[in-house]
Amino acid sequence: MKRRTLIQYAGSGLAAAAATVGLSQSQQAQAQTSNAVTIQALGHTCFLFTGGGLRILVNPFRPIGCTKGYRPPRVPADLVMISSRLFDEGSLEGLPGSPRLLAEPGIYEYRGVQIQGVRSPHDRQGGRRFGFNVTWRWNQSGLILAHMGGAAAPIEVEQQILIGRPDVLFVPVGGGPKAYNATEARQAVLALNPRIIVPTHFRTAAADANACDISPVDEFLSLMDGVPVRRPGDTITLRRSELPSEGARIELLSYRF
Structure with a gap:
């Protein structure tokens, strides 16, 4: 893949920052000074x-x-990465400051961080319905992170090679037409063999009962029987x-309503 330049996103101004939620200064300092994320x-x-200061x-x-x-997740950031332009994973409205944006597959470098964007279908019809998804893989503070966004198709050999074995895998589990269901998510986990599994894209109390077609996380957890599950709240430092040292564990992060 060709190395691509980063795209500048002009945020809507610093006024939005006053209404943001995010990490406390002490949490940010801890992550930046202790070789942790x-x-x-x-x-x-x-x-x-x-x-790592990022x-x-x-x-x-x-x-x-x-x-x-x-x-709305209007938090200050240096870099924003989106898996698609769909509203549930690619809305840039109201972001404070002027973060850099990555939105397309390719190989990038930002402030010394190597980033790989890997393309895959966003549906089970070869991308004909919802287009394509980008799985993001990067190394931050010594950890290899992979965020699968709204992946919906089985992992192909080339994609598996590009993603490699992540330390931490963020995998959609709630199904619907745009992302893995519990069974498909389990297959992705088996293919990539991460050490930490973070379930994403599942139904919570935030859902509009009349306009949400995904399932809760429970089915995925039951399919992963035997894998330890931790529930650290909304924030974790790794x-x-x-x-x-062997095997894997699930870190089930929850939203702070």
Whole structure:
């Protein structure tokens, strides 16, 4: 793949920052000074990654449908990566400041961080219905992170090679027409063999009962019987030295309503 230049996104101004939710200064400092990554769940497939002096926001959304009850994730970030332009994972409205934006597959470098965007169908019809999804893989503070966005098709050999074996895998589990269901998510986990599994894209209390077609996380957890599950709340700090030495574990992050 060709190395691509980063795209500048002009945010709507610093005024929006006053209404944002995010990591405290102490949490950010901890992640930046201890060779760790602090991960905050902001709803659906949206997470803020803070570590190595860098804040990366993945998949900001518009509160609608399955994300209706979440607050808009208007948090300060240096870099924003989106898996598609769909409202539930690619809405840039109201982001504070002027973060850089990655939205297309390819190989990138940003402030010393190597980033790989891997394309896959966003549906089970070869992308004919919802287009294509980007899985983002990057190394931050010594951890290899992979966020699958709204992947819906089985992982092909080329994609598996590009993604490699991540330390931490963010995988959609709630199904619907645009992303993996529990069984498909389990197959992706088996293919990529991560050490930490973070379920995303599942139904919560935020969903509009009349406009959300995805399922809760329970079915995925039951299919992963035997894999330890931790429930750390909305934020977790991970260090390479604390990853499982063998096997894997699930970190089920929850949204702070």
